[in-house]
Amino acid sequence: MTIVGYARVSTREQNPESQAAELSAAGAGKVYVDHGESSRIANRPEWIACLDYLREGDTLVIRALDRIAGTERMAIETIRELGERGVKLSSLTEPFLDIDATTPMGEAIIGIMAVLAQLRVSTIRENTRRGLEHARAQGRIGGRPSVMTAERIETARKLRTENKSYPQIAAILGVSVSTVRRAVTRGLENSL
Template structure:
């Protein structure tokens, strides 16, 4: 009966250390960590390794349900699969998830928790969408600043009219060839 931890972050820039430390503090003997992996993808490398590693009687410790499943359906299926294999699930932030999912009451609680986890994810997405819409209404576009300024496009057009190749223009302007092509295409 081992305590196994699983931690995940969606982007490579996010820090996983706090999740991993919390899992170890909760007694996880081994922690599997996925970096830059979406919870909507079931075949995350370390998640698959974690599932392969666990045996009946083990307990999987997670920080929150959204670490292992990105949708309500995935959460229910995952928890059912774990229960069928005799593996308990323990969430550090959702202590009521430490239940026996093989009973009717346990299965009902799992379903409710999956719905709440999906609500949380959907709320975050909706708030992000609203924020982007508001920023656009204020004239902010977001994203990476454009490399091909009006001056660079003008210089690229001049160099192109002199017979220079896209590669030569890109080198001269210190931008990528695709930026040159896009900039010149927009000018037309």
């Protein structure tokens, strides 16, 4: 009987260390971690490895249900599959998951919790979308600032009129070819 942990973060920029530390503190001797993987995709590399590792009598500990499943259907199927394999599921933030998912009552409770997890994910998406729309309305655009300053764009245009190729201009400016092409093309479109 082994306690196994599973952690997941949706983007490469996020750090899963706090999740992994919480799972280890909860007794997980082995923790699988997926970076930059959506919970809506079942074939996450570390998730597959975790499922392969689990044996009857083991406990899978997670921080929250949305770490393993991004939809209600996925959550119910995953919990049911784990239960049929004799693997107990334990959530650090949802203690009611420590139930027998193979019984009708257990299945109903899991279904309710899966719906709530889906609601949380959908709410986050909706809030993000609204926030981005508001920022755009204020004239702000997300993402990193461009490396192509007004001076660099002017230099790139001048070099293009001197028949320099995009790769040559990119080497001179120390940026990528696609960055130069985008900046020069955007400038031409705006001047028409």
